[in-house]
Amino acid sequence: MTETALWLSIAAIFFLLFLSGFFSGSETALTAASRARVHQLEKTGDWRARVAGRLIASRERLIGALLLGNNLVNILASALATTVFLALFGEAGVAIATLVMTALVLVFAEVLPKTWAISNPERFALTVSPIVRVVVAVFGPVVIGVEWIVRMLLKMLGVNIGDDASILSAHEELRGAVDLQHMEGGLEKGERDRIGGLLDLAELEVSDVMVHRTNMVALNADDDPANLVEAALASPHTRLPLWRGESDNFVGVLHAKDLLRALNQANGDAAKINILEIAGPAWFIPDTTSLQDQLNAFLRKKTHFALVVDEYGEVMGLVTLEDILEEIVGEIADEHDLELEGLRPQADGSVIVDGSVPIRDLNRAADWNLPDDEATTIAGLVIHEARMIPEERQIFTFHGFRFTVLRREKNRITRLRIMSLSKIRAAASA
Template identity: 55%
Template sequence: MSAFLEPQNLILIGIVLMLLVFSSFFSSSETALTAASRVRMHAAEKAGDKRATVVSRLMNIRERLLGGILLGNNLVNILASVLTTKLFTNVFGGGGIALVAATAVMTALILIFAEVLPKTYAISQPDKLALIVARPISLIIKVLSPIVLLVQWIVNIVLRIFGIDTNASAWTAADEIKGAVDLHLQEGGVAKRARDQIYGVLEIGELTVEDVMIHRSNLSMVDLAMPTDELIKSVLSSGHSRLPVYSNNSDNVVGIIHVKDLLAALVKSGDAAAVDVKKLLRESWFVPETTSVVKQLRAFQSKREHFALVVDEYGALMGVITLEDILEEIVGDIQDEYDEELAGVTRYKDGSAVVRGDIAIRDLNRAMDWKLPDDEAVTIAGLVIHESQTIPTMGQAFAYHGYRFEILTRERNQIQSLKVRKTFEPDQRKDG
């Protein structure tokens, strides 16, 4: 034991301990600077914190950052190991005992005090520590820059040989936000409704009018040829403020009747039969089904309108798009006293649901917190038909995308209702 207290050995011990401190600094810095929140750093930078500017700059050169930290960490660890071996050689002589002892001691010291302890501390408060270590790490990277660039060049060449592109990233900014929101939802930090609203904002740019419109099969319309009193009753009992009015056939929409205009005319005339419905009709506004939702929202704002008819490329009526439909994509269902909560969806305690065939996949996903794909179909019935490549019959069941679809009712070629639940059954898609 007295051999450790000799002056040259005490110097070696002091240097090794100092190197372990440096190693701990590099390890904690690596964890802090890679785990720090870009969002919070950006906010701190906007608030005038110059340290946050340095952190953001380091995050933007992540390869050089990691290269510099790992280079510095390896240098001090290797040097500490060499000096420890020298120390134990001085104490125990040049045999194998010195090498085994040095290896065991340095493994324990580096693992505990230079890796686990500093990284555990850093991961508990990465933002705070990142601000502290940013400037010294930035200086170290500048000093080691020539070596780091050489190492980075060699690494990129090796990765390129194996066909790996270090610049490619499958994640977009929207994906990162969605991932963060989903994580906070699981941890209880974000409510499901708030998650759905954030998703709505992020995804609205991907939608077209066709994705959110009310399909013509669910559309309330009135025939101009109806007796005036019947037409008025039909409009007032519909529960809608605006209805398309057609003549001869439902594709020939001649205008839009607004309940407010109709009531004003009734009050003025005092007699339903005396109301001239043709004079009350407002001009129809037709929009293509391929119009983006964002573009249509801006059009609603500029024209100060809330209602438009959707047509396909041949001019055939496909449905109706309203300002409310678009807003619901962001804020969720906007219900009034005439709306039914989750109309067309009946939930069961086992997690399944009986769903009307024309229910939009996006609405069902929101209501049930499911992840059914809506790339190839708008409605749940359309999804089943697309995947099965047939018009299913009553009683048929399919398993797609981790869900089981059982056809309950069908009228002619339309799926009226089906039961949907999550399943572990094998996917029946050919490419599934």
């Protein structure tokens, strides 16, 4: 090999290493770039973001083209390096070329460009996308064939990949991004809970957040009007269901503002008021209605109150617009709300909880992750896991917590002590 050919080969090797680094960095940047950020940049009119968005949308073809280009230049660079080192060192040149090229490819064609790309993937992706678009177009026919071969091989192994297969739904991707931002300090707990609550609306049913029948405040429409007015004014609620004849025969909903208007027109004489005339109709909804659908229904009908019935038509409870909003923003309290002691932290790290406290509220308040698929309240969770109605002072351990039944009334668990097992172990080892 002449001296000129030798130097040309060495220059070609370094040029090929540069191309290998370009392909490696481009692959990392375009696969790691946030589609949401790229989309936002595209909306501002950035043409490079539009190109990057199209490349990311066809990710399988993009990766195939970049891997094909990367392998071509790496193999060619290794072949040239072997020729150069054979000319310089004879038969030992093969081993030397292998060691040198491994080091060069590892440092300059893999680690360095990928580290650079991952440090700011969106910016890197926008920079390389115009060139990568040409690469994908050139290698397109070959990549299509490779895709077909890969899909056939995976199908033989029992893995069926659709053309638009997606592992995570949009909600799951958003939830994962929110949790990650919270872990990295980008979102506070309250912000994470509000966004998570919004994402949960489609998964929750009204039965998960309703006021249970046993806790409903309802009025007998046949009572004396003066007593009804007194009871309505004493209630912290502005909307009250009315029943007649039997306590499960609901005939309407009384709004405090309508009652005040009627009192004003009657010059304060409650005896002149016909409660049923000023009451609005009762709205009954199935207990399986999702919170998202019910929120839309509330907004569409411009009402804030509905009675929840089961599959047999029996009233199970009531749900209001405020109940749904509280799933997003947390507990909404005003000067008329009654303070209910449902959660009391203890000095030893445990928490005393009323059995009626919803699991979701407890998770949000204590930053726990107790499952709420099979039960709505914390008492219901204990009964479900224990497969029995526990006695007082019985202790159960599940889901990483120790539950102690403090009080039981008939078949209802009314008070529990809960403590994390990690705190118990920490206290034991101290």
